[in-house]
Amino acid sequence: MKSSINRIKNSVVSRSSKALPVVLLGIVAVTSCGVPDSTAANPDNYPSKKLQWLVPYGSSSGADLMVRTMVNIINKYGKYPQPMEVDNVEGGSGATGYTKLYQSAGNPYVLSPTVSSTITVPLQADTVWSITDFTPVALMGRDDYVLAVKRDSPYKTLDDFLSAARKSALSVGGTSKVSAAFIFTQELCGAAGCKTNFVPFETSGTLTTGLLSDSLEAIVTNPGEISGQLRSGDIRALVFGGPRRLPQIPDVPTVTEAGYGAVDAYAPRGIVLPPKTDPKVQTYWVDMMKFIAQTPEWKEYLSARFVTSEQAYAADFGTRITELKTTYQTVLTKAGVL
Known part of the structure; x- marks a missing residue:
């Protein structure tokens, strides 16, 4: 797995909020190697500008590695016709970066990843945002426990x-x-x-x-x-805790198999846009995520990181987020930690 992670880190140049240089990622146009092209063309000349992948966590974090994998895939298959950069904005367990995303309402050129703390941080801190404020694009996998x-x-x-x-x-x-x-x-x-x-x-x-x-x-x-x-x-x-056994640890039973019902606690490996993003832009990125999910590179990432493959898009992803937030809030309140 280390070689796979190092390959991801080395092949994507990022801009940290603490770093001075800004290096934009070039676009490598290649053929799709047999992967179906499902990315819809946008009638309103989108995209026409540089894209910022705003990662509210540090370099080499799980969220960062997921985003860099996506950027590599998009570049490899020539799917985005403009430059892209990865911007790590750390602080407050993600609160600083997500505040910046929230303040980018309506900006179609900013994307961010989701993890479990995207849900939990606003439950315990006085943030101006909640995960349900963002425009849902896709759940691309789930990090179970x-x-x-x-x-x-x-x-x-x-x-x-x-x-x-x-x-x-x-x-x-x-x-x-x-x-x-x-x-x-x-x-x-x-x-x-x-x-x-x-x-x-x-x-x-x-x-x-x-x-x-x-x-x-x-x-x-x-x-x-x-x-x-x-x-x-x-x-x-x-x-x-996942819905089915992981191939990497096939002898380990699920909680459900053990007779204790489903455990609804996982990190949603997903993508969101800022609040109030144009639905056409949301559709563009939904189609992009559907394309990514089919690629062998994405499947390799899921396997290397022990992430369960599971997809939900747009409103369906929004529903999943809302349900997960409700579960988290109920359990944490009952336990007396909120």
């Missing part, structure tokens, strides 16, 4: 873990109490009747270290964050 333990953990199966957690609370780490990881833990334990002490960590790296150093009994994280340890066996996944 796993409950995972160390190689030598006494909990060999999910039943082992839950049986112990019914007797006394076990320490489970995640990357914030106002997060999809916490919601996953709450929903699973609510259905299974178990108890946990949730320990928030600043980053996925320190979270993994906490598990491997025996500071935690389990962690809840995206499998892509621990893919190397899953492959080596240093970390074992006990259960997966």
